[in-house]
Every structure is written in structure tokens, then in C-alpha cells.
Amino acid sequence: MSEYDAVVVGAGPNGLAAAIELARAGRSVLVREAAESVGGGLRSGELTLPGFTHDLCSAIHPMAAASPFFRTLPLSEHGLEWIEPPLPLAHPLERGEAAVLRRSVDETAEGLAADAESYRTLFGPLVTSWSRLESAVLGPLVRVPRHPLALARFGVSALQPAAGLARRRFDGEAARALFAGLAAHSILPLESLGTASFGLVLGTTGHAVGWPLPRGGSQRIADALASYLLSLGGEIQTGAPVVSLEELPAKTVLCDITPRQFLHLAGDRLPPRYRKALQRFRYGPGVFKLDWALSGPIPWTAPACAQAGTVHLGGTLEEIVASERAPARGETSERPFVLLAQPTLFDSSRAPDGKHTAWAYCHVPNGSEADLTEAIERQIERFAPGFGERVLARSVSTPADLERRNPNLVGGDIGGGSNELRQLVARPVLRPVPYSTPLDGVYLCSASTPPGGGVHGMCGYLAARAALRAGGGRTRRDGSRGA
Numbered sequence: 001m002s003e004y005d006a007v008v009v010g011a012g013p014n015g016l017a018a019a020i021e022l023a024r025a026g027r028s029v030l031v032r033e034a035a036e037s038v039g040g041g042l043r044s045g046e047l048t049l050p051g052f053t054h055d056l057c058s059a060i061h062p063m064a065a066a067s068p069f070f071r072t073l074p075l076s077e078h079g080l081e082w083i084e085p086p087l088p089l090a091h092p093l094e095r096g097e098a099a100v101l102r103r104s105v106d107e108t109a110e111g112l113a114a115d116a117e118s119y120r121t122l123f124g125p126l127v128t129s130w131s132r133l134e135s136a137v138l139g140p141l142v143r144v145p146r147h148p149l150a151l152a153r154f155g156v157s158a159l160q161p162a163a164g165l166a167r168r169r170f171d172g173e174a175a176r177a178l179f180a181g182l183a184a185h186s187i188l189p190l191e192s193l194g195t196a197s198f199g200l201v202l203g204t205t206g207h208a209v210g211w212p213l214p215r216g217g218s219q220r221i222a223d224a225l226a227s228y229l230l231s232l233g234g235e236i237q238t239g240a241p242v243v244s245l246e247e248l249p250a251k252t253v254l255c256d257i258t259p260r261q262f263l264h265l266a267g268d269r270l271p272p273r274y275r276k277a278l279q280r281f282r283y284g285p286g287v288f289k290l291d292w293a294l295s296g297p298i299p300w301t302a303p304a305c306a307q308a309g310t311v312h313l314g315g316t317l318e319e320i321v322a323s324e325r326a327p328a329r330g331e332t333s334e335r336p337f338v339l340l341a342q343p344t345l346f347d348s349s350r351a352p353d354g355k356h357t358a359w360a361y362c363h364v365p366n367g368s369e370a371d372l373t374e375a376i377e378r379q380i381e382r383f384a385p386g387f388g389e390r391v392l393a394r395s396v397s398t399p400a401d402l403e404r405r406n407p408n409l410v411g412g413d414i415g416g417g418s419n420e421l422r423q424l425v426a427r428p429v430l431r432p433v434p435y436s437t438p439l440d441g442v443y444l445c446s447a448s449t450p451p452g453g454g455v456h457g458m459c460g461y462l463a464a465r466a467a468l469r470a471g472g473g474r475t476r477r478d479g480s481r482g483a
């Protein structure tokens, strides 16, 4: 029985985005979510002590701010309020200094001494042409670009390994370290082809749109998306895991899940070649995450760190390169590169008066059981002596904990699959319509499809557009699909 035009499996940002786009096109949509609340990678909760709200996964949202799809949604009318910290990013170095990513390219460059001109030359043109680049960066790479020249200019640098680009472009420790930290969001060794693209895109978004965080926690983004979907007539069932595609009451199905789960849900309906291709899909390293309830703000030595929503802890380019090499070799780093967010400095609603939270993680081998608590806290103490005395409580999340909360985080992989160059192009499989599957009316729409990980909703939006183009997801009274 086709009760709905479409069913979406999973209420992560991409599932909700897909459902919204279908509902906006007049389709009846049901979202089935396994967990008791919507959000997937956007959930927040009291992980440590009562009154302290922590982001279980995503915390800082440059890609949401940059998302051409999110821009079209009235999310502020549904309770979402963005907060922009004075500085997007600080990267402390020794001697109490810090490299700082500011909203202005010029002001960022001025802080990088001898590398000021090189920084301006690298990022200036990208920021200027961001409005032309964004649809290419936040969409499938396998399609005719709308602005080929701007994309070609970006591609020349973006395809390079980040470590090489940083060494060639910059002479000083600060600029090199700043770029390495940005590129480490690729979760790949920084000698890998294409890792520069992550540094360039994240740096550019810092200038072009900022790195904001939502008041009240990332859950608020999910709640706003869900509220807007309901206002369009969409329906959501939580606590409703899908175990087989056969059980779904629609001919059009969009799956906000990764290839491994899709193989289970589709059973033996998939042709062997496609099945094999999905089995070859590679997951990336996992993450080891800590959340703290703190008695006060983190006592950074470098003053700029107290103004930044995100702090990258890892020291020099060479240290970060060594740290990011480890997970790919099946090792953990003694001095891991740590990504830290400190939301309560800018959003007091998330903790009791005068108290604070912090969120941090480092990359570890996929499925690693290693305990990186001490290694992460050592990196914080290195740049903020006395941090440990402010810890009231901590919550530890291993890759297995993350996957237990959300099966999309396979082995603790937060990006929906490895970001190696091949998988940026063929994600998860090279097909003329990237989101389609060999099953009629069934689409993938998670971060395992283009443009990949991060909270931007573009995978869901583009998958929904593909479904609408292919027959509209509308179910006729006789049960067949039609435009």
C-alpha cells in the first residue's frame, strides 16, 4: 500500500532536508527515525551533569551557514538563532601566541607576519568568488560546472596535498599550522591528494559566512528543520527503525543511511555488481570524543583563544601531519590533533550561571578501542595550564559509543565514509545520477553521497531533486509512480 508519496529513512540533517524539499514540492512525506529524537548528528543532550547541554556530534556550523539550501528555509521562524563568536578559529602555538582565522581576509593575513601576502593571494580570490564556487563545492563533482573558470582556479590548489601546499605557500610556523589544522578536517593524512581542498573550503567559509553555532545547542537546528517540515504537512515517526525497504508504505524512498546499512535494508534486491561496489565503499578513521562540564572558562594562555568558537590544538604543521598520519596506519597519536569547541563562552543558555561546557575530539583508527582521554587533556593543558582543575565532570565517547547512538557513524567515522579523492568523486558509487540506486524509486541521501559530511543538508536536498525529476515521487491512485 502506498500511503505516502515518499518515505525518508533517518531524520539527520540530510533526511530532514530531503523530506522538506519533497514536501515543498507538494508531496506527502513520512520520515522514519530509529532514535527517540530527530537530528542524527545534530542531537544535543545532558551528557555530564544536570543543566549542562552538550552537542553529541556536530557543534560548529560553517557548512550550514554556507548551504544554498538552508538559506532558502525560514528556520529562524522555527526557533533557530545563530550566534557568531568574535573569532571563527584560534590555533594556539608555543610562547602564548596563536594563529587566528578572522572574518576579514586582510586582518587574518596581518596576523601572519611574513606570510600576509601569500595568505591574501591564496584566500582572497576564493572568498571573492565564493558565491560562484559554492554550488560546485556543495554538490556532486561529476557534473558540468556552472562557473568552470572559478572552479578550475580552485581545483589547481584544492587537488594538492595540504602539507605540500602549506610548505610551498607559507614560510612561517603560524600560517602553516593554521592551514594544516583546517585541512585536518579531511580526516586523512595531510600528504594525501585533495586534502588542501578542505583547508581552502573551511578557511574560505570562515571569511565568507563565518563559523556560527546555534543558541541552545545543535539540536535546535534539527528541531527547526523538523518544525518547518511539519508545517508543510510532513510527518515524522521517532523510535521507528526501518529494517527492510519492503516494509515502507511508499514507492519513493530516500535513505539517510550509509552503504553498509543500505545493504542490509535492501536485502538481496540489489544487483550483484552494485552490491559489490557498495561493499567496496571505504569508511574513514573514527573519532574519540570528550565533553566536559567546567567550573569556569578554559584558561587559555593566548588571549585570542577565549574569543574563538573553535580552537585547534596540535601545534605546528609537522606535529599535525604526524598526528593525522597515525589513524591511517592503524595507530593512535601520543600528541593528537584536537578540535575543540567552547560554545558556552558565547551561549550562556547551555550551562548553569558562570559554568561552561567544552567539546573536543581527535581522530583514531576506525573502531579503535584506545582511550585518548589523557592525550587530549594534555594537549589542552599545554595551551591552557590549569584546565584540569576546572573539570567538574567529563563524558567519554569511543567510536563504539558513537555508533551505538547512531548507526551511521560506522566505526566512529563522522563523515559518512572516507574522504579520499576517489570517494569524493564516486560517492558511494559512480552513477549518472549520484543519488539513485538500481532500485526504482530508491535513493541514498546521506553524507555518503555528494557533497559528503557536515551539516548542510545538500545531500538530502539534491537527492530529493533527483527523485522529483525522475517521476516526482507522486504515487497515483493505482499505486504506480508518476510525474
Ligand SMILES: Cc1cc2nc3c(=O)[nH]c(=O)nc-3n(C[C@H](O)[C@H](O)[C@H](O)COP(=O)(O)OP(=O)(O)OC[C@H]3O[C@@H](n4cnc5c(N)ncnc54)[C@H](O)[C@@H]3O)c2cc1C
Pocket (backbone or CB within 6 Å): 009, 010, 011, 012, 013, 014, 015, 032, 033, 034, 035, 038, 039, 040, 041, 042, 056, 057, 058, 059, 060, 061, 062, 063, 064, 240, 241, 242, 243, 256, 257, 261, 287, 289, 361, 402, 405, 406, 407, 408, 409, 413, 414, 415, 416, 445, 446, 447, 448, 452, 453, 454, 455, 456, 459
Ligand atoms: C562527533 C562528531 C562531531 C561532528 N562535528 C561536526 C561539526 O562541528 N560541524 C559539522 O558540520 N558536522 C559535524 N559532524 C558531522 C555531521 O554531524 C554529519 O556529517 C551529519 O550529521 C550527517 O548528516 P546525515 O543526515 O547524513 O546523517 P546523520 O546525521 O547521521 O543522521 C542519520 C539518521 O538516520 C537514523 N537512522 C540510521 N539508520 C536508520 C534506520 N534503519 N531506520 C531509521 N533511522 C535510521 C539515525 O538514527 C540518524 O538519526 C560531526 C559528527 C560527529 C559524529
